[in-house]
Amino acid sequence: MKCYSLSIGSETTGGRRRFTRAADRLVQAITQQHFPDGFAIVEAAGGWFDPQRGRFLREESRQVIVSADRVTRLRPWCAQLAKALHQKELLVIELGPRLRFRFARPRHTGPAKRARAKLPPLPP
Numbered sequence: 001m002k003c004y005s006l007s008i009g010s011e012t013t014g015g016r017r018r019f020t021r022a023a024d025r026l027v028q029a030i031t032q033q034h035f036p037d038g039f040a041i042v043e044a045a046g047g048w049f050d051p052q053r054g055r056f057l058r059e060e061s062r063q064v065i066v067s068a069d070r071v072t073r074l075r076p077w078c079a080q081l082a083k084a085l086h087q088k089e090l091l092v093i094e095l096g097p098r099l100r101f102r103f104a105r106p107r108h109t110g111p112a113k114r115a116r117a118k119l120p121p122l123p124p
Contacts, residue, residue, distance in 0.1 A: 001067045001068065001069055001097065001098040002067065002068065002069075002071075002094060002095070002096060002097055002098065003065060003066070003067050003094075003095040003096060003097070003098050004065070004066050004067075004068065004071075004074060004092050004093065004094055004095060005063055005064070005065050005092070005093045005095055006063070006064045006065075006066075006078070006081075006090060006091070006092050006093075007044075007061050007062070007063050007064075007091070008027065008061060008062045008063075008064065008081070008085065008087075008090075009048060009059050009060075009061045010023070010059045010060040010061060017058065017059045017060060018059075018060050019043075019060045019061070019062060023085065024062070026084050026085070027041065027062055027064065027081065027085075028041065030077065030080050030081050030084060031064055031066065031077065031081075033080075034066075034073070034076065034077035034080070035066045035067075035068075035077070037067075038067075039064060039065060039066045039067075040064070040065040041062050041063070041064050041065075042062065042063040042064075042065070043060070043062060044060070044061045044062065044063055045058070045059075045060055045061070046058070046059070046061055047059055065095070067098045071094075074092055078090045078092065
């Protein structure tokens with residue numbers, strides 16, 4: 001599994017420099033259809049340089065982070081998002097392999113439970 005990141009600016013979502021609630025719901029709904037096992041959306045503020053206008057434009061954006069076993073799973077998702085948000089193109093960045101770190105402890109950590117689970121004793 002690899003992780004991928006997609007940034008979407010607010011200017012083409014109908015909200016000018018702010019993301020509209022409708023655009024947020026649309027991004028969430030479309031992404032959930034294609035990645036039902038989970039994804040993350042980060043709300044950001046930033047901007048981009050527009051060479052046609054010759055200036056840096058500030059706007060709200062969303063960074064959508066997904067995991068996929070094949071890069072081909074991204075194309076239908078991107079196509080649906082691009083159409084819904086009136087984008088000519090989308091830039092997806094491959095972040096690399098997905099890593100998980102689990103830190104869960106057993107719920108009941110009494111002496112008998114630890115002995116059965118062969119866990120080391122808890123520090124004082």
